[in-house]
Amino acid sequence: AQSVTQLDSQVPVFEEAPVELRCNYSSSVSVYLFWYVQYPNQGLQLLLKYLSGSTLVKGINGFEAEFNKSQTSFHLRKPSVHISDTAEYFCAVSDVAVGDDKIIFGKGTRLHILP
Amino acid sequence: DGGITQSPKYLFRKEGQNVTLSCEQNLNHDAMYWYRQDPGQGLRLIYYSQIVNDFQKGDIAEGYSVSREKKESFPLTVTSAQKNPTAFYLCASSIPGGNNEQFFGPGTRLTVL
Numbered sequence: 001a002q003s004v005t006q007l008d009s010q011v012p013v014f015e016e017a018p019v020e021l022r023c024n025y026s027s028s029v030s031v032y033l034f035w036y037v038q039y040p041n042q043g044l045q046l047l048l049k050y051l052s053g054s055t056l057v058k059g060i061n062g063f064e065a066e067f068n069k070s071q072t073s074f075h076l077r078k079p080s081v082h083i084s085d086t087a088e089y090f091c092a093v094s095d096v097a098v099g100d101d102k103i104i105f106g107k108g109t110r111l112h113i114l115p
Numbered sequence: 116d117g118g119i120t121q122s123p124k125y126l127f128r129k130e131g132q133n134v135t136l137s138c139e140q141n142l143n144h145d146a147m148y149w150y151r152q153d154p155g156q157g158l159r160l161i162y163y164s165q166i167v168n169d170f171q172k173g174d175i176a177e178g179y180s181v182s183r184e185k186k187e188s189f190p191l192t193v194t195s196a197q198k199n200p201t202a203f204y205l206c207a208s209s210i211p212g213g214n215n216e217q218f219f220g221p222g223t224r225l226t227v228l
Contacts, residue, residue, distance in 0.1 A: 009155065032214055032215050032216075034216065036219075041203075041222070041224070042221055042222065043119075043121075043205055043219035043220050043221045043222050044158075044205065044207075044217075044219040045219070046216060046218075049214065049216060051214050090157065090158070094215040101146055101165065101209055101211050101215050102148075102160065102163065102215075103215060103217055105157045105158040106157055107155060107156060107157035108155075108157050
């Protein structure tokens, strides 16, 4: 069965500093990978997704993620964070197999931006 | 504008009462999903539907029921059998056979008193 592990439940970082949010997944098949962001009391918004091709994926708000198949990882990075990046971030995985549209979510990483 | 709407945003109910959460989408998506979110737990799948008049249980279906009579609508009923119903509920939709990306509504926060 698929699973997603977000290694840090909370990450504090100073404004304008770089940040990396870690995500590892377990799956024996080809996968799609996603990062979603959730601002307080709101739904989830897609940041970026890996479907195939280039392992470096760029998303909205200056975020990017790198797919590493050998390490089954999909870490999210931003070179310089802003106070508006304060949110919870979810990594998610889905099988490429036809007929299975479900997504498995990690437990989330709460990003705290310190002034 | 296309999107997913959930109503109401906040809902309060007394213990023992059934309550129905609304989810409507105008994205013309075939698949719809209900998730429950608790602090530190991530999103857990309650029910999903890939086509009208068909739905499947997710990981935590006990105490919940759904219907899918129209493509646009996927209401969730939280019954009195659900032992701990206070949570944030999220509805999502996707295009089956696509890349599995899901689009989310704004959520409903249910508090049972």
